[in-house]
Amino acid sequence: MLKDLIRKVNPEHIGLLTAALRSPSAHNAQPWKIKPLPGGHSYEIHYDHNDYLPEDPDDRDAYLTMGAFIETLALEASNFGLKVDVDLKLERSGDDLYIAEVLIEKAAPGSEVDPLSKFISKRVTNRNPYSKEPLSxxxxxxxxxxxxxxxxxxxxxxxxxxxxxxxxxxxxxxxxxxxxxxxxxxxxxxxxxxxxxxxxxxxxxxxxxxxxxxxxxxxxxxxxxxxxxxxxxxxxxxxxxxxxxxxxxxxxxxxxxxxxxxxxxxxxxxxxxxxxxxxxxxxxxxxxxxxxxxxxxxxxxxxxKATKQPYGSNRKKLEDVLIN
Ligand SMILES: Cc1cc2nc3c(=O)[nH]c(=O)nc-3n(C[C@H](O)[C@H](O)[C@H](O)COP(=O)(O)O)c2cc1C
Structure with missing residues (x-):
């Protein structure tokens, strides 16, 4: 069943989608679900209400988390020679929140790269003490x-x-x-x-x-x-x-x-x-x-400026967040 779902993902997108899973989420709940669409170029992004946070009654952290996920996907794309077009949906149906449909395409040679893309893999939450050194x-x-x-x-x-x-x-x-x-x-x-x-x-x-x-x-x-x-x-x-x-x-x-x-x-x-x-x-x-x-x-x-490296956080595998 899981193997069938991973076969629906375009092999050229597996690296990008896996990298996007490093996106931050409140309590590291990783509430995103990805539905591959026929044709191999588009995916529906959903928020899973089973991963609902009880202390987030207005869904603030959930929407922030899903926004962060969409942006991580968009920023990571150029690291894989790809580009992502986001069509926001924000449709609620029962427990499911349909956030967006994303279209993934090859980036045109020489196309403009978001300057933040190259730093995306450096982003982590660091809960260690910080020095007094001021921000630039x-x-x-x-x-x-x-x-x-x-x-x-x-x-x-x-x-x-x-x-x-x-x-x-x-x-x-x-x-x-x-x-x-x-x-x-x-x-x-x-x-x-x-x-x-x-x-x-x-x-x-x-x-x-x-x-x-x-x-x-x-x-x-x-x-x-x-x-x-x-x-x-x-x-x-x-x-x-x-x-x-x-x-x-x-x-x-x-x-x-x-x-x-x-x-x-x-x-x-x-x-x-x-x-x-x-x-x-x-x-x-x-x-x-x-x-x-x-x-x-x-x-x-x-x-x-943190005084120490943080202890890392884990992530689910791509096959664990795919839905039909
Ligand atoms: C919307 C949002 C709210 C968060 N709130 C907190 C928080 O209050 N305290 C905290 O220690 N971490 C918070 N985090 C950080 C997450 O716990 C963290 O992103 C997750 O554990 C994954 O770790 P990483 O950011 O190091 O990849 C929040 C993250 C998001 C996206």
């Missing part, structure tokens, strides 16, 4: 062009502390972690302890939270939020990505710009680390909007 002016300008507001992380200290403490006390947030936490370091999706830089105390607290459904201890909540926040505010910059509104089209566009921002950061030799809980919590999202002057903030992340 070129990178700052590029991030602003992509719709990010850059801010001193210290100015967000209170709001990220509040968000972090609230999240550990929120059964939906903890359930989300429970669904995607993997003890098996070779699991093809989800996140592992080393990837998140969990120590023994973290793992114990996580198990306790999974057992109770929440942390329910002001002391432990404070301990964990203090650590998260300390790393956040020590970074030289934080970015808040703006969207026009929360409609699927705007969020998908924001996801494409988010991916371009993260690739630009990697290309300039810096790292980034999202801090989504401040936006997931409605009350703190409003405060982020007020503090940054961004009416619709959809992503928050720290940026800087």
């Amino acid at each position: 002016l070129e990178l700052e300008a590029e991030l602003k062009k992509l719709g990010n507001i850059l801010i001193e992380p210290r100015l967000l200290k209170e709001v990220v502390t509040e968000a972090s403490m609230k999240s550990w006390n929120n059964p939906r947030f903890v359930r989300d972690l429970y669904v995607w936490y993997r003890k098996d370091l070779t699991a093809p999706d989800g996140f592992t302890g080393p990837q998140m830089r969990f120590d023994i105390l973290d793992t114990l607290a996580l198990r306790f939270a999974f057992w109770r459904g929440q942390l329910k201890s002001k002391f432990v909540e404070k301990l964990y939020s203090t650590r998260d926040v300390a790393m956040f505010i020590a970074a030289p910059k934080a970015a808040v990505l703006a969207a026009n509104d929360m409609s699927p089209g705007s969020l998908l566009d924001a996801g494409r710009r988010l991916l371009r921002s993260w690739v630009a950061i990697a290309g300039a030799g810096y790292s980034c680390h999202p801090f989504s809980i401040a936006i997931d919590e409605k009350s703190t999202a409003l405060k982020v909007a007020e503090l940054t002057g961004v009416p619709v903030p959809v992503a928050l992340y720290r940026i800087g």
Whole structure:
């Protein structure tokens, strides 16, 4: 059955489609599904609602993730001598969200190459501490062009502390972690302890939270939020990505710009680390909007030069994301 599906993929596209699977996704859920269409040139891209994130009730992270996937595919294409045309659909039918039909063609010789394409494979999430070295002016300008507001992380200290403490006390947030936490370091999706830089105390607290459904201890909540926040505010910059509104089209566009921002950061030799809980919590999202002057903030992340390489994240195989 799986073998039959992989036979429907044009052999010239296997390298590109496999490379696109390295795209980032919230909780490394990899909710994309690819349907090869007859003729061997086009594919439908779907979002799988079975991979739905409970702490993402308005599907914000899902649309951002799918936008990032589409952009990764488009950027990777020129690394394979190909080009991708995206026809957005955004049609919902029951559990399924049909995101786009993509047409993959050979790139014309000498055709223009997106300058970010060559940096795409450098993009990873780095959760290690960052040095104080400031961002280059070129990178700052590029991030602003992509719709990010850059801010001193210290100015967000209170709001990220509040968000972090609230999240550990929120059964939906903890359930989300429970669904995607993997003890098996070779699991093809989800996140592992080393990837998140969990120590023994973290793992114990996580198990306790999974057992109770929440942390329910002001002391432990404070301990964990203090650590998260300390790393956040020590970074030289934080970015808040703006969207026009929360409609699927705007969020998908924001996801494409988010991916371009993260690739630009990697290309300039810096790292980034999202801090989504401040936006997931409605009350703190409003405060982020007020503090940054961004009416619709959809992503928050720290940026800087990482002091260490990150522990890698796994991916599903191409045959695991193909559908009929
Ligand atoms: C929309 C979105 C939101 C994310 N939010 C967080 C977050 O709040 N905290 C975090 O540590 N990583 C976050 N991530 C990063 C993912 O966990 C990461 O992309 C995934 O584990 C794959 O790892 P990689 O980015 O190193 O390839 C987010 C990624 C996306 C696309």
